[in-house]
Amino acid sequence: MTSVGVVVLTMGSRPEELRRGLESMLAQKDVELDIVCVGNGWDPVDLPAGVRPVFLPENLGACGGRNAGAAAVTGDVLFFFDDDAWLTDPDFVSRAICAFDNWPALGILQPRVHDPLSESDATRWIPRVRKGDPYESSAAFSVWEGALLVRRSTFDAAGGFGDELFYYHEGIELAWRCWDSGDVAWYAGNLEAHHPAAAPTRHDMFYRMHGRNRVWVARRNLPTPLIPVYVGTWTALHLIKSRRDRAGLRPWFDGWKEGWRNDPGPRRPISWRTAGRMALRGRPPVI
Template sequence: MGQQRVGVAVLTMGNRPAELTRLLDSVAAQDTPATRVVVVGNGTPLPALPDGVTGVELPENLGVSGGRNVALDRLREFGDVDLVVDLDDDGLLIAPDVFTRLVARYEADDRLGIVSFRIADERGRTQRRHVPRLRSADPMRGGPVTTFLGGGHALSARMLDETGGWPDAFFYAHEETDLAWRALDAGWKILYDPEVVLQHPWTEPTRHAVFHRMVARNRVWLAKRHLPAPLVPVYLGVWTVLTLTRTRSVAGLRAWCGGFAEGLRTPCPPRRPMRWATVRRMTRLGRPPVI
């Protein structure tokens, strides 16, 4: 493999201009420079951007999936990007060697598809939900995993050409899992690298008004799209029990039930069940696709 060229994609809703500026400054300070940087205004005008940064303003909010696909398409048009790095607009690259580390990772493994960053707040803390494995809460334990973090990650452009991009219909929630399952089924690897860090404020997912509904709807769609038929009721049953056990908000449960019903009654094509070999591989990696 030759030198891997880095393209950066950032989505913004226009409500964090100062944070976006700091993020772009941290991208510009990388030892290995990005070949391209694209910022997508997801239904919002963009502020003035630094020289060399491409801005795309969308007339409406297409969600995380739709906005990222727009950024991917723009990077593909340039034709000189091998790795796509997606970053949250309120994140920050606190080390100058992030892209250097990523390039080394990809050059060492031709089948590496996705690298998941460690997400840490300004005090260095990583939330449990940002550790992409079931049996370890230790954020410093890296290695092969079955999913990745949306706030900061790298994607192989060759992998995306083979598997397709983000699931537009999902809008928000579980879009990473959908892409991860397709990547694994196509024989690509996903790596959690705790040495590659995106600093990000400490947050709760429930801050988004649509959280409960879309989490439920998209989880049903995930099962319908990707799981072998016998695993669909198992997966949905496990997550129903977990949700009923964990959710304390009556309004949240009501929204979750509405989203679950929406997922059952609406299609999310195409259905391409993963191979049983992929199920076994995910199980060996510590997360069978029933949880």
């Protein structure tokens, strides 16, 4: 049986949601789970039986916290899970593992995300340019990390999440590196995870990290000629999208400038062959 290492990341600020998510994970059937709750700057307490704590005295960000959790669990597949996510299908994990078992090239699997309190699925979590039907599965070139399954070998080949990114856009880097390793990242519209459809702007750091990491993802992962094209495309798109949110432009551009000025960490560009594979799939790494 394929074993699964579950990494639930939390700062301890949502105890009711955390317990809901952990209980939904413990309710999964016909799977072997090794579950840890990673406290990012918080010592996990009052955890259900079957969940081990991992205490990080300092908040290492989403990337560092998930990496610490991945190192603490066993499993052929890793399941990264936010503290406000939850499952209602007790066969969710077993169905996902069947996909990995039946498709050796599958490296990353992102489910469809739904908020039961909302009338529709949050389209920002459908990882394709033309969102279309959220139930339609497709290749993915960016992934949402809040309920994400990754083959351990794919995760190791990618070098895990980039600690330097701290938070935001790390799913782009992981997906690109998955494709660069020869594996496939996939959006599974037939698998459903739940998460509040809250705006990411609720996080204080959102605009700065969004702008900085958009530049850093390019500088860390793209062939040199594609870096200005990718950043230029996304800068133009952000300006268009921000017509109704002018207040966020200044912190976004502060982050954007920081992205060019500061060291993004180790550079590991994808190959031109990978860029071509992505283009043939309809998502060249310039958008």
